[in-house]
Amino acid sequence: MSPSVRQTMRQAADSLARPRHIDPAVPIKVGVDLGTAFTVIMVTDENGKPLAAANKFADVVRDGIVWDFAGAMAVVRELKDRLEAATGRTLSTGSVTIPPGVSISDGRAHHYVLEGVGIECTAVVDEPTAANAVLGVRNGAVVDIGGGTTGVAVIRDGQVVVTSDEPSGGTHMSLVISGAFKIPFAEAEARKVDTAQHGVLLPVVRPTMQKIATIVRDAIAGQDVQRIHMVGGSSAFAGFAEVMTEVTGVASEVAPEPMLVTPLGVAEWARPITEEGSV
Known part of the structure; x- marks a missing residue:
């Protein structure tokens, strides 16, 4: 593993442990990983540097499919609220992961979970592809x-x-x-x-x-x-x-x-949020 990847992932771990206020002038991207065990939201700058993250254990996805739509929305909303309070930014757009091989119809549920909590979903990306955006x-x-x-x-x-x-x-x-x-x-x-x-x-x-x-x-x-x-x-x-x-x-x-590689990677596909997205 390259030193640059190790450094980036240390920054990701720090962003999870200590999410900080983000200057309104800094464009940000948001990646959401709806996992079977943990759901993770990662906020990066427009170059992919981790700035803030939050996660929570939640049984809302099984075998790659959202089976508890209301529960998935609740956990993403909770993490969104937590990060908005910590960063002072409105997380208005983002991208989300799906497992490879998930059908288009099943993958739409991941998209709609984001839309349901006020995050415009700009991309749906399979998990290994998202991870490789970090690993290279x-x-x-x-x-x-x-x-x-x-x-x-x-x-x-x-x-x-x-x-x-x-x-x-x-x-x-x-x-x-x-x-x-x-x-x-x-x-x-x-x-x-x-x-x-x-x-x-x-x-x-x-x-x-x-x-x-x-x-x-x-x-x-x-x-x-x-x-x-x-x-x-x-x-x-x-x-x-x-x-x-x-x-x-x-x-x-x-x-x-x-655990943080995939949510960090999927943020690359998100549309940047500019200073208009501040609270």
Whole structure:
């Protein structure tokens, strides 16, 4: 991973931890990632520098499809309100992600969620393509491991040539943890994201990781992929890159701050908001 990508993702993490006021003269862009587990809104300047971000766990998308439209609107509205209060800017336009392979009709729901909370949706972009706007992969595969699905994009000469999306992801890991330890799903989710627990949990979730890696292996078969770049919050689980390498036979690495890569990337497709968009 290049030093510039690492620096950008450090800035993204800081923008999530400490969203700040943004001068009304600074044009901004807004990216929304409606994930199966976490929904993230990212605000950048017009050159893609992260300025402010907010996220929230919400069960509003399953297998890449918005199943709880009212709930999705509520969480995006909450994050929008939070960021507008922190930045002093009105988030009036933005772009949103969809998993690769989602139909046009199903993808419209993501568009309408933004429109329903007062964000004019200027673009709908598949998740791995959005992630690659940050990573800048010329040749290889970008794998977005979300809560409910795993999206794969094969990149050749900087262009996406193959995409796929299959149901399996971090939610399935949490379900396995829940069953193995006989604990509620919410507690299992909390343990999964606690890095101090990863050593104990790895043997439990390894079969699920192997299943996800098998999905990736099949998606890139015959594509001469030399490196796999992993994004999405679930890929942050310690040991996942090693399992991916073992199953696919392709060197794999996890991007810095993997949950923030896709929402940061999709902001590139948003129409800039000028000083008129201030509160």
